[in-house]
Amino acid sequence: MRHKCTVCNNEFELAEDTLPFCPACIKAKMKHPKGLSPKHTSGTAPLNASYIADGVDPEVIYDYMAGGAHPGPSGCKVFYSTKHKSFNAVSHMPLGQIPGSGNFNGKPQANQFAVWVDIDGKSAQGPHLMFEDETHLNNRVRTSEWVPAPKCANCCKVVVRTKGDICLNCKK
Ligand SMILES: [Zn+2]
């Protein structure tokens, strides 16, 4: 369902697999260019960086996860970080299978998931891109460092900030 943001007037799609908040407002809070930190940028990344974003287009990945116009199943899964008290959106499919991934087909990096960390933008970096392999991601979930974000009390599909809340789609 489409909504008009009460903060910035942007129109955005809200569904089960989209980012749960206005994508334009999230973008406005990014402190790094396009949300990509030097840690993940080719040339400035440290040796042990989880992913060096050579060829990656953070904007394309963002639009894909936000629910922009694109073919096929899209989107993200949202977790709440109990450690950082923030919402993090993980791409539905690993990088090799989503737009904006760069040319990593067949390389290990292609198996990593794109993660938008801190989509509320409360941290010093604001919302920013990170990359996680499946094992590490599962570990975070297993240890409850990351827990699935609460879902709307009515439709049980759309992510809400607080358990018991009703999503915009269900509000009359
Ligand atoms: Zn907005």
Ligand SMILES: [Zn+2]
């Ligand atoms: Zn709902």
